[in-house]
Amino acid sequence: MKIGMTLSRADLDAPLAEHFGKAQWLLVVDQPGQCQLVRNEGLDGRSVAEAFASRGCTDVIALHLGPGAHARANAAGMRVWRGHAGVSARALARALEQGALRSFLRADLEPGHAHHRHPDHGHAGHTPRRTVH
Secondary structure, X not given: OOEEEEEOOOOOOOEEOOOOOOOOEEEEEEEOOEEEEEEOOOOOXXXXXXXXXXXXXXXXEEOOOOHHHHHHHHHOOOEEEEOOOOOEXXXXXXXHHOXXXXXXXXXXXXXXXXXXXXXXXXXXXXXXXXXXX
16 A cells, blocks of 8 residues: 655644645655655646656545546546544554545535635635634
């Protein structure tokens, strides 16, 4: 199993990035203790899915995902799993290995990014909503 995740910081203990395509970092976990952090150069969901596919990922864990990125991941043979906000990448990789995550369903996909679900997606002229926890 080789797992791809998007992070806002270059840190295994960081949570997943809110926006799949705009994440600053891509994390590939090959085995416990073996991982690769790569700066996200593409900055869109389809490019991120392609970057994970080119690195041989079999699985992707994400918080939010659009239909284009999901389709690219599936076309490349990767399974896409729903992550949990605020949980570290390290813990999510363990949860997937233990079978504790669920697959992204069509109902989970965000057509056109579903602009108001995540605050840090960087579209000019758009005022993001703040989430209160």
